[in-house]
Amino acid sequence: MTHRALIFQNVEGEGSGIIGNILNQRKWDRKTIHLYRGEAFPKNCQEYTLLVVMGGPMNVYEEDVYPFLAQETRIIREALEQDRPVIGFCLGAQLMAKASGVMVSKGPKKEIGWYAVRLTDQGMKDPFLKSFPEKFFVFQWHGDTFHLPDGAVRLVSSEDYLNQAMRIGTKSYGFQFHFEITKDMISEWLEAGQEEFKHIKDRNLPDKILIDADTHIPQAHALAELFFNNYLGNLEVA
Numbered sequence: 226m227t228h229r230a231l232i233f234q235n236v237e238g239e240g241s242g243i244i245g246n247i248l249n250q251r252k253w254d255r256k257t258i259h260l261y262r263g264e265a266f267p268k269n270c271q272e273y274t275l276l277v278v279m280g281g282p283m284n285v286y287e288e289d290v291y292p293f294l295a296q297e298t299r300i301i302r303e304a305l306e307q308d309r310p311v312i313g314f315c316l317g318a319q320l321m322a323k324a325s326g327v328m329v330s331k332g333p334k335k336e337i338g339w340y341a342v343r344l345t346d347q348g349m350k351d352p353f354l355k356s357f358p359e360k361f362f363v364f365q366w367h368g369d370t371f372h373l374p375d376g377a378v379r380l381v382s383s384e385d386y387l388n389q390a391m392r393i394g395t396k397s398y399g400f401q402f403h404f405e406i407t408k409d410m411i412s413e414w415l416e417a418g419q420e421e422f423k424h425i426k427d428r429n430l431p432d433k434i435l436i437d438a439d440t441h442i443p444q445a446h447a448l449a450e451l452f453f454n455n456y457l458g459n460l461e462v463a
Contacts, residue, residue, distance in 0.1 A: 278317030
């Protein structure tokens with residue numbers, strides 16, 4: 226049986242990253258819908274084993290500016306209601322929360338760069354996270370946060386953000402951080418996001434982020450590979 230992943234890409238430059246590589250290695254078919262280009266959603270998303278929702282700079286409620294968000298949210302809602310596998314990163318996790326009927330709102334501060342996060346007690350018991358270290362560093366680029374849907378499980382938290390990762394149902398995971406990131410993607414985002422840094426006191430932050438990437442990306446990739454190989458392997462035998 227061929228397993229298939231459907232990837233929703235919301236903006237140029239925020240593609241599947243390392244996750245795409247892992248899907249290729251495991252011989253999954255994958256189809257990316259470039260929503261920002263106006264590409265159409267598939268007629269039947271249920272034909273896919275896994276739905277992957279990428280990040281983006283927009284807010285989940287900006288449907289007047291990004292009309293595709295409304296249908297994207299509906300598709301995510303249907304998948305979650307049927308306990309079909311969904312993975313979301315940053316905006317993707319926020320869309321999962323919105324689709325589950327809870328608030329997405331401004332966070333206490335904007336996070337851009339590498340931040341320490343910790344497994345919760347539930348995270349330490351999660352089948353795909355329990356082998357992680359209790360504390361690890363992840364790449365962040367967000368100002369919003371999602372509330373925890375009813376019945377969802379909080380898996381990862383940080384000092385400023387209570388909800389850094391969650392599990393919905395038995396098969397779906399939302400990550401506020403960018404598990405998929407590569408150094409090339411970080412460089413591209415820093416170039417595209419120059420305007421954002423004009424409002425940040427630390428003008429050396431872009432250089433620091435790239436230096437920190439050399440330190441943190443090896444572990445970040447090792448953890449992403451650990452999670453996704455176990456997660457996809459579980460879906461392959463389900």
